[in-house]
Amino acid sequence: MRILHFADLHIGVENYGHIDPASGLSSRLIDFLTVFDELVDYAITHEIDMVLFCGDAYKTRDPSQTQQREFARRIALLAASGIKVFLLVGNHDLPNAIGRATSLDIFDTLSIKNVIVGNGIDAYRIETRSGDLQIVALPWVGRSMLLTRDEVKNLTLEQLNQRMEELIIEQLEKLVRDLDPDLPTILAGHVSLASGRIGAERSLMIGRDNVLHQGKIPLSVFDYIALGHLHSHQVLSLNPPIVYSGSLQPIDFNEENEEKGFCIIELEKGKAHYEFHPVKSRRFVTIEVNANAEDPTAAVRRAIGKKDIKDAIVRLHIKVSPERAGLIQDSEVRQILEEAHFVAAVVKEVEREVRNRLETYSAEEITPLEGLRAYLNTRDLSPERSSVLLNYGEKIIRERLSSDATLHV
16 A cells, blocks of 8 residues: 655744735745655645644644635545545644644544544554555653653653653553554654754744654554654664654754655555655745955856846845945945845844954063064064054153153152
8 A cells, every 4th residue: 555654744833934916815824835845746646545644734733714714624635536545633722721723633532534533552453455454653741641640750851751662652552461462553643753863943842842762662563654843854773663854844044954755655564665755845045145256246147147146035144344334335236136025134244344353461471562463463563563553662762751750759
């Protein structure tokens, strides 16, 4: 069977965007929905058996009605095409208080055909058009879900994390004992593994990470481990494959050089082959230029011309001397950048002259004449010029010392 694995959609991230005049929506909201559409089209066209979403549908725990509508519209399209859709609850999908619904619970409440919501640590047997499989769900687990108030009262943060990990592993081990050994099995988790590489998701973090060590997970039971929460696509193990699909869109310049996309898994019992499928995400481009040239504006123009900025989110960093800073034509620079989707920043770093410092002396260790001589040695002066200034300075110092001596008498 063929599984599509993706995560961390984060609908609602709207930084570096503007209002689209045609729809009235943020251009960045459109960015996130466009790559989601690319995924949906791929799943339908290639007759994917199941789409496995590993958490964080929205940026916030209280998405707007428009954001919920757009997410639901695409999930419904997948389900209506006969594709099973498994939605795992991430930390951004959880409510602010116990007892409230998650942002994904509406699909469970309405019993939408072909849509399954994984909102607790549990095992699910799912029938697809290519056969049955098992999913062990490990959604984001808040401490309040597993720990009593008395239990955490005297624990340090390190002890708290250790206890959380123990309880999660205990529940996973209980679940795997009851699995059908003849069915292909996936562990779907929204969690930080200790060996994972943390990226831009840190800027969106809600609460503290629950960190698991993959060596404690009963790995041999699973044919594929599908993960969400870390935004960089990364493979932590090959046997079985432990894979973070990564997010579909970059959030900021920390992800400038990352390729975004989803994973396609060819799954059977005892074997899983996967590949990463990139999407056409919005590009982030940083341009750095040293503008200390005869024509600083031309230097900036050349640096921009070396980058593909069309429809990209761009930041420009210009290094320039104080003498050249005023020669940069700001209006021309803005005009050159017009084909960018959004200009995040144009920063001029004016390089101040580094002044040579005198050797450190205390007042008792140096005479005025020695101080003058040391100062002149730091200046870019000819020997003749230094000699003239030193002679004049010596004369002034002697006159001042003679005047002070007379006054004291």
